[in-house]
Structures are given as structure tokens and as C-alpha cells.
Amino acid sequence: MLVVSPLIALVVAISVWLFVRLSPVGADAIAVRRFNRASFALCIVGCLAIFGWAYASLAGTPDSAWWPVIGALYCTVAVPLLFVIAALVRSRVCRSEVVIKAVRPRR
Numbered sequence: 001m002l003v004v005s006p007l008i009a010l011v012v013a014i015s016v017w018l019f020v021r022l023s024p025v026g027a028d029a030i031a032v033r034r035f036n037r038a039s040f041a042l043c044i045v046g047c048l049a050i051f052g053w054a055y056a057s058l059a060g061t062p063d064s065a066w067w068p069v070i071g072a073l074y075c076t077v078a079v080p081l082l083f084v085i086a087a088l089v090r091s092r093v094c095r096s097e098v099v100i101k102a103v104r105p106r107r
Helices: 004-021 029-058 064-094
Strands: none
Touching: 004 029, 004 064, 029 064
């Protein structure tokens, strides 16, 4: 578990980074920013719902102390999926090309 947790956290961080970096070019910046904020808020609400579900479903069982771990594991799957769905919706709504912005190394 100690080896897998940083890898899962890395996948979540990369998915968030890609969601932000692959913003549509030429679209209204304010609309894209609003959509991104709404997507982040929806992701937070989704994770809170997952934690609530894990708490409610494990209450009264011998595994009731594990609800935070189960919720965190489910959220690490839900966050990238929610951002992929949000990116697909954003590309349909904005109807623009998706371009990766070049990252230039510092000298």
C-alpha cells in the first residue's frame, strides 16, 4: 500500500494537470475558467459523496474503521474519470481545437 499510494497520487495529479493544460485554444477564456471551476467543484462534491457512501455502507461492520481508506481509493479512480468526462464535455461545448502549450525550460 505504501508503494502504490504515491503512484495513485501521481496519476491523480497528472490528470488534474492535463485537464488544466489541455484547455481549448481560441475559446472565451472566462467561459473556460468558469467551466474549469465548476468541474473542480463537481469533483470535490463527488468525492464528498463517495466518502459519505463509504461511511454509510461500512457503518456497523467490522471494517467500519476503514471507511476513509476505502473512500480515498474510490476517489483516486473517480477524479481522473470525472476530469476525462469534463474535458470531453468542455471540448464539445467550446468547439475548438485542443493544443498542448509548450513548456519551456528555465535557463
